[in-house]
Amino acid sequence: MTIQEPLSITDIVDGLKHKPGALLPILHAIQEQFGFIPESAVGIIAKSLKQTKAEIDGVISFYHHFRTSQPGNxxxxxxxxxxxxxxxxxxxxxxxxxxxxxxxxxxxxxxxxxxxxxxxxxxxxxxxxxxxxxxxxxxxxxxxxxxxxxxxxxxxxxx
Ligand code: FES
Incomplete structure (x- = not known):
């Protein structure tokens, strides 16, 4: 059995960015990995999907499911x-x-x-x-x- 290394934000974005409607799967995968969407992810996603940071922030704030701060225990x-x-x-x-x-x-x-x-x-x-x-x-x-x-x-x- 091999132990899987955690994926970085860039790994997640690169792995999903070619899918149609990639933004939501990317946000879900990042939250799954880190428990929230770190601020640093917004710029990486925006650059990769050729969107503005404001557009990414808008989607994150629209869906209540997404957290922008580390969750509690x-x-x-x-x-x-x-x-x-x-x-x-x-x-x-x-x-x-x-x-x-x-x-x-x-x-x-x-x-x-x-x-x-x-x-x-x-x-x-x-x-x-x-x-x-x-x-x-x-x-x-x-x-x-x-x-x-x-x-x-x-x-x-x-x-
Ligand atoms: S409405 Fe609350 S559990 Fe279904």
């Missing part, structure tokens, strides 16, 4: 889709933002948590739904959310 995604809204996700969202002291697409100052929005986690009947890293949690009340924060926070310390 744990990524929390709150479902904002309709079924979860009808089960109270709006008030959970307000609580989460206050509790963490951040808005969507930001990371807490201790770098433990990043907060993002998501639109359906396939757990609609059990909303409000939250995904923390790869774990989906249903029926997330404010109290349950706080317990989850403590639980994952403890994982950060022991990791």
């Amino acid at each position: 744990h990524t929390i995604e709150l479902c904002r889709a309709e079924a979860c809204q009808s089960l109270g996700s709006r008030s959970l969202e307000a609580h989460a933002k206050t509790k963490l002291g951040i808005d969507f697409h930001h990371t807490t100052s201790d770098r433990k948590f990043s907060l993002d929005a998501v639109y359906c986690l396939g757990n609609c009947a059990n909303g409000p739904s939250v995904r923390i890293n790869d774990d989906i949690h249903g029926r997330t009340t404010v109290d349950k959310f706080d317990r989850l924060l403590e639980e994952y926070s403890a994982k950060s310390v022991s990791a």
Whole structure:
């Protein structure tokens, strides 16, 4: 078994730039590799695809999926889709933002948590739904959310 070296931004761009509609696959691949789109990537992509940096920045900011800063140890995604809204996700969202002291697409100052929005986690009947890293949690009340924060926070310390 061979160990694969991580790809550089230039490797990723060079490997995908000839595909039709290359920008989105490039952005996805960079975020997959680094966890976010570093500022330095924008110039490399723009030059390679013969677009302006403003155009690349525009696409990055249009899609909420893309992050422009390093994520925290744990990524929390709150479902904002309709079924979860009808089960109270709006008030959970307000609580989460206050509790963490951040808005969507930001990371807490201790770098433990990043907060993002998501639109359906396939757990609609059990909303409000939250995904923390790869774990989906249903029926997330404010109290349950706080317990989850403590639980994952403890994982950060022991990791
Ligand atoms: S609407 Fe939230 S999980 Fe489907």
